[in-house]
Structures are given as C-alpha cells and as structure tokens.
Amino acid sequence: MSRAPRLTTRVVRVGERVLGHGHPVLVQSMTNTPTQAAGRTLAQIRRLADAGCELVRVAVPNARAVAVLPKIVKSSPLPVIADIHFDHTLALGAIQAGVAKVRINPGNLGLDRSRLVARAAAKAKVAVRIGVNAGSLPEKLRRTAKTPEALGRLMARTALQYARALESAGLKQIVLSVKASEVHASLAAYRLLSEKCHWPLHLGLTEAGSELAGSIKTAAGLSPLLLEGIGDTLRVSLTSDPVREIRAANLILAATGVRRRGPDIISCPTCGRTASDLAKILQQVEKALDRETRPLTVAIMGCVVNGPGEARHADVGLAGAPDGSFMLFAQGKPLRRVSPAKAVPALLAELKKL
Numbered sequence: 001m002s003r004a005p006r007l008t009t010r011v012v013r014v015g016e017r018v019l020g021h022g023h024p025v026l027v028q029s030m031t032n033t034p035t036q037a038a039g040r041t042l043a044q045i046r047r048l049a050d051a052g053c054e055l056v057r058v059a060v061p062n063a064r065a066v067a068v069l070p071k072i073v074k075s076s077p078l079p080v081i082a083d084i085h086f087d088h089t090l091a092l093g094a095i096q097a098g099v100a101k102v103r104i105n106p107g108n109l110g111l112d113r114s115r116l117v118a119r120a121a122a123k124a125k126v127a128v129r130i131g132v133n134a135g136s137l138p139e140k141l142r143r144t145a146k147t148p149e150a151l152g153r154l155m156a157r158t159a160l161q162y163a164r165a166l167e168s169a170g171l172k173q174i175v176l177s178v179k180a181s182e183v184h185a186s187l188a189a190y191r192l193l194s195e196k197c198h199w200p201l202h203l204g205l206t207e208a209g210s211e212l213a214g215s216i217k218t219a220a221g222l223s224p225l226l227l228e229g230i231g232d233t234l235r236v237s238l239t240s241d242p243v244r245e246i247r248a249a250n251l252i253l254a255a256t257g258v259r260r261r262g263p264d265i266i267s268c269p270t271c272g273r274t275a276s277d278l279a280k281i282l283q284q285v286e287k288a289l290d291r292e293t294r295p296l297t298v299a300i301m302g303c304v305v306n307g308p309g310e311a312r313h314a315d316v317g318l319a320g321a322p323d324g325s326f327m328l329f330a331q332g333k334p335l336r337r338v339s340p341a342k343a344v345p346a347l348l349a350e351l352k353k354l
C-alpha cells in the first residue's frame, strides 16, 4: 500500500510516546467515566489500551479529579493527558500530578493564566495542546466569519496567536488542534496551520455524532488532510463507547495508507448469488478480531465470481459455494470446504497459525 508523504513537524514528547517529525500518527481517545472514580477510569483506560489506543485524555473538571490524577498516572498503561477548561489552577495541579500533557484552550483560560500554565509545563517537561474549538471562539469574532472556510481560517489564526504567546513564555512542547463539527471549516483550519507552523497537529472533528455518522463525518473531514501528509495524532470523537473510536481511527489510517493497524477485512456486498448468511459471518469475524493488532488481510466473500480471487490474495479467506458451504483459503491456497457453522472457527484457527 502506498504511503502518504508526511509533512515535517517538530518532535513533541508525550510520556514515552513521540509526536511529529514523521513519527507514526498516534491514535488517541478520551475516557467518559467520572475521572474522580479512579478505578472505573483506569478500567476504561486499560480497555482502550487493549484496543490499540496510544494516548488517553481524561477530563479534569474539579479538584477531586486532580486529587486522583497521581493514582491514574501511576497505574495507566498509556500516557495521560489532562483536559482542562476555565480554571488554570487545575492545569497546574495536573502538571504537579505527573500527567504527560495538558490540553487547554487559552480562549477560556485567558492568556495571562495560560502563560502561567505554559511556564509550569515547560519546567516540568509536560507538553501542552492548545485546543481551539469553533464553539469556543468569542461570538463577536465568530460572526466575522461568513463561510465555513473563513471560520476555519479564523480558528487557525487564533490557535497560532495563542501558540506564539505561550512559546514566548518558554513553552516548546506545543501541539495544536482546531476542531469544528463542520468538515470544510476543519479542512481550511488544519491546512492553514500546516502552512504556517511546524507544531504537531492533533486532528479531529468535534461533536461528530453517533458511531456510524461520526465515523463517516470524521473520515470525510480527516482523510484529505491525512492524504496531504497533515496530522500527527488523531481522535475520532463518537457519542459511543470510546473503545469504538480506536477501531474507527485505525480504519481511517489504513484506508488513507497512512498507517496500517489491525486487520483489513474485505467483504463483498452480497447479491442474488450469495447462498449463505454472509453478514452474520462477517459480524462474527469482526467481533473476534476486534482486538487484533496485526496488519492482516481477511476476505469474506459470497460466491465463486470474485470469492476465490480475493480469498487467494488475502492472508486468510472464505469464498462461498452455491450449496451454502465455504472454501477456506490461507496464504493463497485453497485448504478445504467448511460448513457455514464451522466457517468462522476454521478461519480464526488459520489466522492463529500465521
């Protein structure tokens, strides 16, 4: 698979992970448990890590959340990012608690207080994401943007202004994000940032929606950027279990050729030639491979028209026969015929051997 060229951004360290300068585009998510419920938050972080998440953000809305951060940071398998709004003392507390990065929006903290956070972060070698959202721009300023593209450029200019202010306060480890829920605004914002600065970019759309709608919207918004080499980390924001965000992010990275993580499952749309319940078989295979991180290709095909060809080119595959059974393939070779009931276990057994 051809790879999209990556634009060169600065290196920013987030715990043991590295962002920017051609390093892999990292997949991240955010917990949706009350952070102060440290046990539940850690359990969700572990599930995210198992699914392939590489950085995790937790909301820090109050002092109780700050108080449990040392425990979360200590036990988390992933670098922890503190998400702060309105109160800069929470950011200072999070930095003291040992988080790897803080996410702030100087638009709601104020520039002077953001500079205090920047100085503390620089001293502690903690990265800072400056996150500007379309919804957080001052209404008067926002009204000056007459088109989605103009809104995007306004967000980018605002983020750059904040970043320069914090850089002059001594902060070097800066990541930028400019999130809107509208695709054209996001494209314009990130493209302008990539032209004007070398800070790593965190890609995402905000308030993207349900699992299906949000994944499609995010793919529409982020794929052009990824194909242009823009972006160093991404989050697919879904109104769903955060674990679902990881699979969606991996699929977007794989489809754009930016990074291959987890299996590529090829399946046909089925038609009048399909003699089996292919959708059910596909569902079972997807579920079984939910946590698979190897870059495998799996073909689930309905009949002999395209089935054997695709199954031969995959690492493992099933091609439907007219009697409802399947021919099982592994590494380019037909192995044997299997009944619909045995098709999935047989396929998984072959995958295990690889």
Ligand code: SF4
Pocket (backbone or CB within 6 Å): 268, 269, 270, 271, 272, 273, 274, 301, 302, 303, 304, 305, 306, 307
């Ligand atoms: S592979 Fe066969 S069953 Fe699937 S869509 Fe093509 S012709 Fe129909």
